Amino acid sequence: MSHGQPRILFVSLSDDIGSERIVCEMGRLGAACAVMSRAGAVAALSSRVSRHHRLPSRGGLWGAALGVGRGLAVLTREWRPDALVPLDDMAAGALRDLATAPRTPSDVRRLLQTSLGDPGHYRTACSRARLIESAAGLGLRTPAQRPARDAAEAEAAAAALGFPLMVKREGTCGGSGVAVARDRAELAAAFRAADRRARAKRILRRLAGFRPDRDDPPITLQAHVAGELAVHTVACARGRVLDGVGFAAELCHPPVTGSSTLLRPLAHPEMEAAAGRLVAALGLSGFASFDFIVSADGAAHLIEMNARPVGSGHLGRRFGHDLYGAWLAGLSGRPAPAAPAAPAAAPPPRAVALFPKEVARDPASRHAAASDVLHDVPWDEPAIVEAYRARVLLLKPDAGPLLARLIGPAREPGAARSRPALFPGEVASSPNPPGW
Incomplete structure (x- = not known):
């Protein structure tokens, strides 16, 4: 590193809920943080952000994506980041495309490949279908799957796999591109909707100037695995x-x-081992999250991977794992710090309610206010808290009473706020839980 503190550039395109938490946590750990995003992205509201490079507003998401390459060239020259971190799946794909594009300047390409890992495996890292094929080739436990280019292939896949089925469209996240088909009628409807959206996306990619999608089928049918x-x-x-x-x-x-x-x-040795084998096989750098279905017998079936951090990574410090501290230490060559242990007066919570997702799920959620559940509000980031209050109330106006109970009345600009205690024995006005 050429700086006294690591400089991390975060790239946000779709402004996923929770993606800002890695920015907040990296800043708390001493990193200098810059965000590249459209105006209004929640990640850019963090008080830890020292520079915000605004992507174009015209053209929506695709117009913003086209501005990433130019922005990287500017920031690599002027701000000199030590590493890049994509905050959503679209950013993860766009950065990997740029890392292998002939037009990308050599200094930007080096930064991208150092941050993301082996470019020979980018295609697998960003493909639902290819990831499962790769995992199965390693002998990991995965559900059976079949590609579906048209309705006839979907019918054939269903005959081979049986119902229920998961219909998965490439290039989506957060459940937006996944549907459950329990019979032929549901399969036909789900496939038509997925195929229509996949075709529209390919047209948008061409119009926006992106390289055309490769010849991989945009839709995969996957056998349903019962479990958690x-x-x-x-x-x-x-x-x-x-x-x-x-x-x-x-x-x-x-x-x-x-x-x-x-x-x-959840400490699960099979999940941990599977993640380690895939990280090695794909030569990954940065962050990744692996989704599993754990069946009733305890077996872990890998179903997906996100080639980026997810909004729960910072919670590791509550349970003895400091992911972001270990990663920052690796950048500087220092030994990884030990994650802080929860003090005896504040034992680890039974569960964590993600803010604001749990309130948006149920405006009367009993979990968000339970005494043994950590309601994961970023108390030291009031601008983020207020931005999410506004988002939730726009969609769920009846969430007002629960939000007022959990985070207090709407904050006036510049006003300070203390927060309620999270656990017995914790001081209510402390900005962070004890020991953090």
């Missing part, structure tokens, strides 16, 4: 896991296909 959703998220460098933490998703929104809103810590 779980995730294992890792920090890694050059194919080696630096630290990782696992969680089981007790609640998702929407159910089955949506993103998690209530998590509990």
